Amino acid sequence: MALFSTYNRLPVSVKQAEGTIVEDIDGKKYLDFGSGIGVVNLGHRNPAVQEAVEKQLNSYWHVSNLYHVPIQEEVATQITKHSVGDYVFFCNSGAEANEAAIKLARKVTGKKTVITFKQSFHGRTFATMAATGQEKVKDGFGPMLESFVYATYNDITSVQHKVDENTAAIMLEVIQGEGGVIPADTTFLAQVSELCKEKNILLIVDEIQTGMGRTGKKFAYEHYGIEPDIFTLAKGLGNGLPVGAMVAKKEYAHAFGPGSHASTFGGNPIAMAAAKAVTETIFTDEFLQDVKEIATYLSEQLIENIQPLAYVKEIRQKGMMIGIACHAPVAPIMQKMLDKGVFVLNAGESVIRLLPPLVVTKKEIDQVVGLLKETIESL
Incomplete structure (x- = not known):
């Protein structure tokens, strides 16, 4: 093996994928309820995205950001038209988008x-x-940058105690994804927003996993009635092609002038073609209404079939982002579901995370919920 072992890879070698189905090199098919960790929101090889990418492949692939790339402006306009942001910086990943947000705030x-x-x-x-x-995440890498302090989520007093004259920004996920699918309390977010306004602190919302329709709205901050100064996107924005975006209000545009920040591949035309097709699909009322309806159906099935199980502690859900908190480690459940032909994720040691494609069907939900119930009961 020539790859660094930075992942504990599961015993699946992928051959092809389409819609909600992934097929391995042995011909076994899997229902993907992880969406590539919240990436292929429109399903694998979505026809509209594939057509857009193929069209761009026949035009040009890269010219660098020394020149105008019109499709960048088209995607940026789509994002700003449907959000509280005014300007967009394109990059290649969620981490890069968050780096840009931190730099801009400082x-x-x-x-x-x-x-x-x-x-x-x-x-x-x-x-x-x-x-x-x-x-x-930090183990073994030595001293961290000293620019960050950590408050307790959903505890406004904890946040207030961390604020001082050097505070540039408060950065948060409105639903902590990797931390266990933990939604923010509505009152807490309102208090954080007010605190930022009162103390002249910027509010950064990390929408890497929660954005692009995942929660039933274009962006998850919309559920809470807050307006971030800066927010970040990636994952579902490209539906499988690497793209990230940092979005900010117009009053901060002056700080990112020529030479202040850059990315060689940021806004790559191929990735932008995918992002344009994604935004044109997801940013419609009809599509989001379908997501809300299928999310409601999934919630009903989970409450009826999974919540009563003794192994299960709590189900946390916002749209198509689900955390099933259990009383014991979930690794055995993940392995058994894989054996049964279903991809599921974890969020920490004891939370099963479901991030199905937003185009999943009721029949597929019934199948996965049934298999999940059978698997948990077997433990």
Whole structure:
């Protein structure tokens, strides 16, 4: 093997995928209820995305950001038209988007400290690793950057105690994904938003996993009635092609002028073609209504069939983002579901995470919920 072993890879070698189905090299088919960790929101090889990418492949692949790439402006306009943001910086991943957000906040305010939260996850670069509130991500890498302090999620008093004259921003996920699928309390987020306004602190919302229709709205912050100064996107934005975006309000645009920040591959035309097709699909009322309806059906099935099981502690759900908290480790459940032909994820040691494609059917939900019930009962 020539690859670094940075992943504990499961015993599946993928041959092809389409829609909600992944097929391995032995011909076994799997229902994908992880969506590539919340990436292929429109399903594998979505026809509209594939057509857009193929069209762009026949035009041009890269010219660098020294020149105008019109499709970048088209995608940026789609994002800003449907959000509270005004300007977009394109990059290649969620970690890069969060790096850009941190840099922008520090440059705009002239301050150095960013408050994040315990159990948060923001990436694995040095800044985003330091921003992440989980020690396991940092083990072995020596001293972290000193610009981050960690408050307790859903505890406004904890946040207030961390604020001082050096606080540039508060950075959070409105639903902590890797931390266990933990939704923010509505009152807590309102209080954080007010605190930011009162103390002239920027509010950064990490929408890497929660954005692009995953929760039944375009962006998860919409559920809470708050307006971030900056928010970040990736994962579902490209439906499988690598793309990230940092979005900010117009009053901060001056801080990111020529030479202030850059990315060689950021806004790559192929990735932009995918993102354009994604936004044109997801940013419609009809599509989001379908997501809400299928999410309601999934919730009903989980409450009826999974919640009563003794192994299960709690089900946490926002749209198509589900955490099934259990009383014991879930690794055996993941392996048994894999054996039965279903991809599921974990979020920590004792939470099963379901991130099905937003185009999943009721029949597929019934199949997975039935297999999940059978698997948990067998334990």
